[in-house]
Amino acid sequence: GAVVSQHPSWVICKSGTSVKIECRSLDFQATTMFWYRQFPKQSLMLMATSNEGSKATYEQGVEKDKFLINHASLTLSTLTVTSAHPEDSSFYICSARGQGSIGYTFGSGTRLTVV
Amino acid sequence: LAKTTQPISMDSYEGQEVNITCSHNNIATNDYITWYQQFPSQGPRFIIQGYKTKVTNEVASLFIPADRKSSTLSLPRVSLSDTAVYYCLVGALSGGYQKVTFGTGTKLQVIP
Numbered sequence: 195g196a197v198v199s200q201h202p203s204w205v206i207c208k209s210g211t212s213v214k215i216e217c218r219s220l221d222f223q224a225t226t227m228f229w230y231r232q233f234p235k236q237s238l239m240l241m242a243t244s245n246e247g248s249k250a251t252y253e254q255g256v257e258k259d260k261f262l263i264n265h266a267s268l269t270l271s272t273l274t275v276t277s278a279h280p281e282d283s284s285f286y287i288c289s290a291r292g293q294g295s296i297g298y299t300f301g302s303g304t305r306l307t308v309v
Numbered sequence: 310l311a312k313t314t315q316p317i318s319m320d321s322y323e324g325q326e327v328n329i330t331c332s333h334n335n336i337a338t339n340d341y342i343t344w345y346q347q348f349p350s351q352g353p354r355f356i357i358q359g360y361k362t363k364v365t366n367e368v369a370s371l372f373i374p375a376d377r378k379s380s381t382l383s384l385p386r387v388s389l390s391d392t393a394v395y396y397c398l399v400g401a402l403s404g405g406y407q408k409v410t411f412g413t414g415t416k417l418q419v420i421p
Contacts, residue, residue: 238411287352300352
């Protein structure tokens, strides 16, 4: 079935630095990928929709200049958390759906801790 | 996007059948119903999807009444490893990719 690979699985960074998270569709092409954020004991919150070759669409309240999304190819989308702060510490998850697949496939998630 | 409502949590003993119901009163004609399972610190995993009546696969069954305003995920003979959060999502599959938004989910705790 469709597989979405997400890296890194966890990262610790210092406040003020930037962190890049990669999401790859391994066996299918994904013109659209989604990025979510999940705080402890809460549901997934959609941050943005990543479109290959065009600008991402951000949900209300999500700062596009802070969460930079690049979807340069049909198999790769990246989320860069710029100037990270402790409040950005969260679990970030990407998802995509392959042609003909039932449902969406999610990455394994990235645990970001900003210290 | 149709909003979904699920119980926040449920407890069940091992070996029992568990039924988790989701309400989606404003489901659209072309919306499908999909259930996902999420373990701590992992991405959600697809369980089952349906449009109407009953769907069954190797891990679960999905019951959808005629009015489609609710659906029930049935997990037969749960084990401790079924302890997870279960999400019900409603959305269309046709017409390109539709963004998927999550409700609160149901935290299932399986007790020995």
